[in-house]
Amino acid sequence: QVQLQESGPGLVKSSETLSLTCGVSGYSISRGYYWGWIRQPPGKGLEWIGSIFHSGRTYYNSPLKSRVTISVDTARNQFSLKLTSVTAADTAVYYCARLPHCTSRTACYDGGRYLDYWGQGALVTVSS
Amino acid sequence: QSALTQPASVSGSPGQSIAISCTGTSSDVGGYNFVSWYQQHPGKAPKLMIYDVSNRPSGVSDRFSGSKSGNTASLTISGLQAEDEAVYYCVSYTGSSTPVLFGGGTKLTVL
Numbered sequence: 001q002v003q004l005q006e007s008g009p010g011l012v013k014s015s016e017t018l019s020l021t022c023g024v025s026g027y028s029i030s031r032g033y034y035w036g037w038i039r040q041p042p043g044k045g046l047e048w049i050g051s052i053f054h055s056g057r058t059y060y061n062s063p064l065k066s067r068v069t070i071s072v073d074t075a076r077n078q079f080s081l082k083l084t085s086v087t088a089a090d091t092a093v094y095y096c097a098r099l100p101h102c103t104s105r106t107a108c109y110d111g112g113r114y115l116d117y118w119g120q121g122a123l124v125t126v127s128s
Numbered sequence: 129q130s131a132l133t134q135p136a137s138v139s140g141s142p143g144q145s146i147a148i149s150c151t152g153t154s155s156d157v158g159g160y161n162f163v164s165w166y167q168q169h170p171g172k173a174p175k176l177m178i179y180d181v182s183n184r185p186s187g188v189s190d191r192f193s194g195s196k197s198g199n200t201a202s203l204t205i206s207g208l209q210a211e212d213e214a215v216y217y218c219v220s221y222t223g224s225s226t227p228v229l230f231g232g233g234t235k236l237t238v239l
Binding site for chain 2: 036059061095099109110111112113115119120
């Protein structure tokens with residue numbers, strides 16, 4: 001059974017960098033799939049942040065692109081999120097997820113087609 | 129890219145059927161058969177209900193079905209049950225440098 005678990009500080013000061021890690025069990029990141037981050041501000045909808053392939057290829061949501069870095073550590077079977085210069089607007093529950101991207105051995109769609117396994121989410125609050 | 133458009137809320141009585149729409153453009157919903165739907169209960173992580181327009185993952189009730197016509201996808205829930213009350217999100221692949229696009233979410237109320 002594939003399981004994902006977010007970890008990291010729950011409180012970050014304004015203007016500093018938010019860092020989260022997603023540990024994956026039950027599946028080796030090196031085998032494939034995209035792996036992504038999604039966030040949800042309190043009382044609001046879901047927002048895709050970005051996705052990464054085990055090779056390190058990344059895709060980011062345009063509004064966040066200048067502040068986001070997603071990286072992968074295949075040896076530890078985990079991937080990470082860094083969001084710089086945070087403000088109160090970055091306060092949210094942050095989820096990690098797995099994204100299948102191929103429909104066959106030859107038909108693959110970079111970034112991911114859908115999100116099949118999700119972590120439980122981690123609330124990160126940005127304080128002033 | 130703008131978020132996919134979903135109605136803010138829908139409602140139905142137990143046993144009835146409802147449909148939730150998800151409208152995009154020819155660059156996302158209309159351009160690919162990669163629309164997915166997620167159910168989110170309060171305080172919980174989203175759960176995949178439909179992928180690739182109309183496919184159900186193992187374990188998802190066959191009361192949930194998906195379809196697409198042009199730039200609009202739909203999630204239909206038949207035989208409404210109290211446990212179906214949740215927020216539902218659609219997602220589409222876009223094929224662009226921002227490949228994953230979410231809808232704004234629809235709150236389903238079971239009366």
